[in-house]
Amino acid sequence: MQSNNIFTAVNSVCSFGHGKKLVRAVDDVTFHIADEEIVSIVGGSGCGKSVLAKMMLGLHYPSAGTFLYKDKPITDHCVHWREVQAVFQDPFSCFNQFFPIRNQLKAAFGIYKDKPSNKEMEERVDQALLAVNVKPSEVEGKYPFELSGGQMQRMLLARIFVLRPKVLIADEPTSMVDACVRANILDYLMKLKEELKMTIVFITHDIGLAYYVSNRIFIMHKGKIIEQGTPDEVTQSPKSEHTIQLLEDIPEINREWIKA
Amino acid sequence: MAIFEVEKLGLHYLTRFGQKIHAVTDVSFSMDQGEILGIAGESGCGKSTLVNGLMGLFIPPLYPTCGDVRVDGESLMNRTPEDVRQNVLSRKVSMIPQGAFNALNPTRKVKDIAADVMAAHMKGIDKKQIYERLIERFNLFGMDTKRVLNSHPIQLTAGERQRSVIGISTLLNPQMVIADEPTSALDVTTQKVVIKMIFDLLEKGIFSTMIFITHELPLLRHVADNIAIMYAGEIVEKGTAEQVVFDPRHPYTKALMGAMLSAEPGQKQRKPTAIEGAPPNLAKPIEGCRFAERCPSAKPECKQKKQEIRIVGDRQVRCDYAE
Ligand SMILES: Nc1ncnc2c1ncn2[C@@H]1O[C@H](COP(=O)(O)OP(=O)(O)O)[C@@H](O)[C@H]1O
Ligand SMILES: Nc1ncnc2c1ncn2[C@@H]1O[C@H](COP(=O)(O)OP(=O)(O)O)[C@@H](O)[C@H]1O
Numbered sequence: 346m347q348s349n350n351i352f353t354a355v356n357s358v359c360s361f362g363h364g365k366k367l368v369r370a371v372d373d374v375t376f377h378i379a380d381e382e383i384v385s386i387v388g389g390s391g392c393g394k395s396v397l398a399k400m401m402l403g404l405h406y407p408s409a410g411t412f413l414y415k416d417k418p419i420t421d422h423c424v425h426w427r428e429v430q431a432v433f434q435d436p437f438s439c440f441n442q443f444f445p446i447r448n449q450l451k452a453a454f455g456i457y458k459d460k461p462s463n464k465e466m467e468e469r470v471d472q473a474l475l476a477v478n479v480k481p482s483e484v485e486g487k488y489p490f491e492l493s494g495g496q497m498q499r500m501l502l503a504r505i506f507v508l509r510p511k512v513l514i515a516d517e518p519t520s521m522v523d524a525c526v527r528a529n530i531l532d533y534l535m536k537l538k539e540e541l542k543m544t545i546v547f548i549t550h551d552i553g554l555a556y557y558v559s560n561r562i563f564i565m566h567k568g569k570i571i572e573q574g575t576p577d578e579v580t581q582s583p584k585s586e587h588t589i590q591l592l593e594d595i596p597e598i599n600r601e602w603i604k605a
Numbered sequence: 606m607a608i609f610e611v612e613k614l615g616l617h618y619l620t621r622f623g624q625k626i627h628a629v630t631d632v633s634f635s636m637d638q639g640e641i642l643g644i645a646g647e648s649g650c651g652k653s654t655l656v657n658g659l660m661g662l663f664i665p666p667l668y669p670t671c672g673d674v675r676v677d678g679e680s681l682m683n684r685t686p687e688d689v690r691q692n693v694l695s696r697k698v699s700m701i702p703q704g705a706f707n708a709l710n711p712t713r714k715v716k717d718i719a720a721d722v723m724a725a726h727m728k729g730i731d732k733k734q735i736y737e738r739l740i741e742r743f744n745l746f747g748m749d750t751k752r753v754l755n756s757h758p759i760q761l762t763a764g765e766r767q768r769s770v771i772g773i774s775t776l777l778n779p780q781m782v783i784a785d786e787p788t789s790a791l792d793v794t795t796q797k798v799v800i801k802m803i804f805d806l807l808e809k810g811i812f813s814t815m816i817f818i819t820h821e822l823p824l825l826r827h828v829a830d831n832i833a834i835m836y837a838g839e840i841v842e843k844g845t846a847e848q849v850v851f852d853p854r855h856p857y858t859k860a861l862m863g864a865m866l867s868a869e870p871g872q873k874q875r876k877p878t879a880i881e882g883a884p885p886n887l888a889k890p891i892e893g894c895r896f897a898e899r900c901p902s903a904k905p906e907c908k909q910k911k912q913e914i915r916i917v918g919d920r921q922v923r924c925d926y927a928e
């Protein structure tokens with residue numbers, strides 16, 4: 346029988362450096378992520394979220410413990426990336442500054458063995474741009490440096506909508522867009538998830554966002570997953586002081602936040 | 606008396622193709638001493654462009670189209686960037702550019718970056734005096750002063766870097782600070798630390814007046830006295846923080862508030878409203894209301910009729926049908 350495990354981590358560690366300079370960026374984490382699940386990983390900056398994301402992408406191997414994709418260790422990147430794709434925090438580092446955006450979106454098809462027809466590729470690029478609220482005419486002939494940071498972030502998402510992967514690792518994809526665009530992106534991701542039966546790992550420091558999108562939330566702190574549960578469990582009855590802190594630090598409009 | 610006045614300001618970029626992108630149009634407001642004005646709007650709506658315009662910093666391809674900006678009654682328009690840098694920036698108005706904390710010179714220590722700013726503006730001050738002033742000032746920020754000052758930017762956390770940037774930007778006690786998304790790239794905990802620091806500086810009288818720019822409208826409820834909402838280069842609503850957050854009148858502001866996500870109990874069932882479509886292309890002339898194409902309550906005439914600011918429920922709204 347085939348299991349429905351997408352990611353399985355058992356006492357996984359990912360460390361950098363040696364001796365006194367050793368950093369355990371991901372420190373002894375154990376979890377399962379099942380097919381078609383949406384799991385959010387929430388924590389402050391530097392807690393190890395991106396390193397964990399890179400493990401999922403096969404960009405870092407576990408220094409200790411087990412880390413499996415569909416019950417097997419990740420070996421071949423090229424094969425892995427046909428199924429598992431990512432959107433990253435820093436949009437500018439992900440696009441080549443010297444090529445027009447549109448060409449780069451189209452070039453994303455390069456990871457496939459069999460590319461669709463040119464017409465279909467162009468159509469999918471148009472659809473993807475519209476999905477992230479950008480008129481295709483607006484980026485026609487434009488280079489990355491001619492767009493604002495938030496617009497670039499949307500280009501990264503457009504790339505995902507072009508590729509339609511099986512598993513999406515989204516590392517703070519909405520941190521630079523406004524609430525309407527965020528709601529839109531979330532809507533579209535949910536639609537994509539329905540259509541493609543995608544598994545999504547959402548990485549964010551915004552527990553409000555995690556609460557809304559996820560089936561389960563993992564709270565990370567200093568490399569460890571200190572709490573796992575459903576959105577209601579984690580937000581309504583948090584067990585860890587770090588979870589409580591994260592909740593308190595959100596500037597909710599209906600609660601005093603700073604001006605005491 | 607208003608210390609900062611902006612009158613019908615328009616700004617455009619001139620692209621490689623000779624195309625004009627009208628990134629900011631018809632922006633007018635004034636600020637009193639001690640006021641904190643929040644400006645919110647989605648990315649690409651012209652916030653950073655406006656910041657440059659407000660500082661009189663016109664570096665190609667950015668150009669003023671029309672209008673005026675006055676600090677203490679003195680216009681910033683038609684001046685060279687050098688003149689503005691020397692006579693206005695840092696002393697009267699200080700800017701914290703978007704992403705500045707990631708753009709600090711990586712080869713220099715924080716204390717040297719800071720010392721340069723002081724040396725450039727205070728003739729005749731010697732190194733020893735500079736470092737004494739620096740230590741005194743950085744001691745206010747609740748950080749490990751010695752370590753931070755002696756570090757290269759890369760050795761600091763994002764929060765420490767941003768607090769250093771704010772510290773450096775306010776070294777000369779400017780009257781006013783314009784902060785462009787100072788917390789947008791930070792996690793919620795660090796954001797709170799940075800905003801606490803800003804309030805601390807306000808309380809200590811290091812500066813008194815601030816424009817705080819963000820794409821997160823809910824945050825402004827806790828930061829600003831007044832809020833202006835920008836859409837496609839225009840201010841579409843301006844009122845007190847309470848008015849704009851709890852009782853928005855412009856359809857775009859309503860949509861922004863409706864799209865808010867919250868981890869408060871019972872919020873998971875509430876579906877945040879997403880609005881379809883995209884802001885208009887600013888390279889083309891726009892006849893009617895800029896939000897009309899996406900507005901859930903648009904009337905047929907909205908696409909043709911230019912909307913002007915009018916007063917609705919005690920605040921400014923750029924919509925003929927807002928009530
Ligand atoms: N390639 C690397 N080499 C050494 N240290 C790293 C590397 N990548 C990340 N780290 C360290 O691992 C920790 C976690 O980083 P990261 O996963 O990026 O945090 P975040 O939760 O903000 O995404 C940090 O202390 C960071 O400095
Ligand atoms: N150097 C530039 N050349 C041409 N257009 C630009 C340039 N910089 C920004 N723009 C355009 O100006 C508009 C406003 O951008 P910006 O002020 O950065 O927005 P925000 O800060 O609100 O995200 C956007 O449509 C953007 O594409």
Ligand SMILES: [Mg+2]
Binds near residue numbers: 391394395396434516
């Ligand atoms: Mg990260």
Ligand SMILES: [Mg+2]
Binds near residue numbers: 493652653785
């Ligand atoms: Mg900006």
